[in-house]
Amino acid sequence: MRKRFVTMLVCLLSLSFCALAAPKPAAKSGGPDKAYMQKIWDGWATLDTANVAQYYASGDRTFFDITPVKYNSWQEYQEGVKKVLAGYKAATLTVNDDAVVHPHGDLVWATATIKTDMTEQSGKRDMGAFRWTVVWEKQDGKWLIVHEHVSEPLP
Amino acid sequence: MLKRFLTSLACIFALALCCLAQGKKSSPKAATDSPVPDKALMQKLLDGWSTLDPANVAAHYPQGPHTYFDIAPLKYNDWDEYAEGVKKLGANYQSFKMTLNDDAVVHQHGDLVWATATIKEDATLKSGKREMATFRWTIIWEKQGGRWLIVHEHTSEPME
Numbered sequence: 001m002r003k004r005f006v007t008m009l010v011c012l013l014s015l016s017f018c019a020l021a022a023p024k025p026a027a028k029s030g031g032p033d034k035a036y037m038q039k040i041w042d043g044w045a046t047l048d049t050a051n052v053a054q055y056y057a058s059g060d061r062t063f064f065d066i067t068p069v070k071y072n073s074w075q076e077y078q079e080g081v082k083k084v085l086a087g088y089k090a091a092t093l094t095v096n097d098d099a100v101v102h103p104h105g106d107l108v109w110a111t112a113t114i115k116t117d118m119t120e121q122s123g124k125r126d127m128g129a130f131r132w133t134v135v136w137e138k139q140d141g142k143w144l145i146v147h148e149h150v151s152e153p154l155p
Numbered sequence: 156m157l158k159r160f161l162t163s164l165a166c167i168f169a170l171a172l173c174c175l176a177q178g179k180k181s182s183p184k185a186a187t188d189s190p191v192p193d194k195a196l197m198q199k200l201l202d203g204w205s206t207l208d209p210a211n212v213a214a215h216y217p218q219g220p221h222t223y224f225d226i227a228p229l230k231y232n233d234w235d236e237y238a239e240g241v242k243k244l245g246a247n248y249q250s251f252k253m254t255l256n257d258d259a260v261v262h263q264h265g266d267l268v269w270a271t272a273t274i275k276e277d278a279t280l281k282s283g284k285r286e287m288a289t290f291r292w293t294i295i296w297e298k299q300g301g302r303w304l305i306v307h308e309h310t311s312e313p314m315e
Binding site: 062064065066067068069070098100102104105107109111113129131133135147149151152153154155 | 222224225226227228229230258260264265267269271273289291293295306307309311312313314315
């Protein structure tokens with residue numbers, strides 16, 4: 001009887017180790033989603049980079065915006081965009097229904113088109129569509145944008 | 156004795172199942188695996204696109220719904236749309252050359268690779284007009300069936 005108990009115990013322990021060693025599935029919640037994507041664009045719509053700074057990773061990163069060719073860090077990005085945004089007095093930026101989020105463990109990438117409705121300081125209204133590719137990485141428990149590509153198609 | 160034998164057999168069977176399930180994830184690379192995307196592959200893709208014939212790069216793209224953002228129009232929803240659209244645009248050119256710039260960066264994340272780069276474009280329209288520009292390129296590959304396939308691509312030109 002004791003031997004059988006020991007055999008069973010060894011098997012159960014082995015199974016437990018086996019289960020522990022198995023790869024963990026990616027977290028199903030808490031990662032960036034469509035609501036989070038809209039939140040980021042709501043931040044940009046305030047025309048103040050301070051309202052989106054918390055979403056971006058620091059260090060050397062590549063960010064492609066409408067203009068210029070590229071930025072090499074969040075610092076460069078916010079300084080450059082600040083100048084562009086100064087030309088506008090209002091903006092509404094809406095993530096369209098074609099947004100798709102691809103979770104990949106501690107990396108998430110997503111694509112979407114963005115409906116843009118912006119008013120220049122002169123009062124002129126600019127309406128259009130952006131294309132957005134975004135890559136997040138989980139760093140110290142926070143999802144941060146490590147790459148972003150925003151563009152407008154050529155006419 | 157028989158009971159003990161059956162108990163042991165059940166445990167061994169359970170362990171074998173467990174190991175088999177894990178083995179699926181960690182099996183060694185198949186002999187047909189394509190190499191991990193790198194800068195050389197990126198230039199190879201651009202060389203393929205520079206022929207203005209999407210058939211020369213089709214092998215790198217999966218079937219099914221995928222988002223591709225090109226210089227124009229707004230977006231393509233799968234490879235077939237993409238190839239057809241680019242073919243039409245390509246018909247306006249007599250030559251097209253794209254060169255990967257030194258700022259290309261490739262990031263591997265398991266069976267996903269993403270990369271960014273700027274691209275030097277030097278093209279000649281059928282009218283003879285020369286067109287030179289810098290494109291921005293974001294590209295995402297996923298390993299599917301041992302092959303690295305482009306599941307998303309975003310190519311754009313900055314506004315002036």
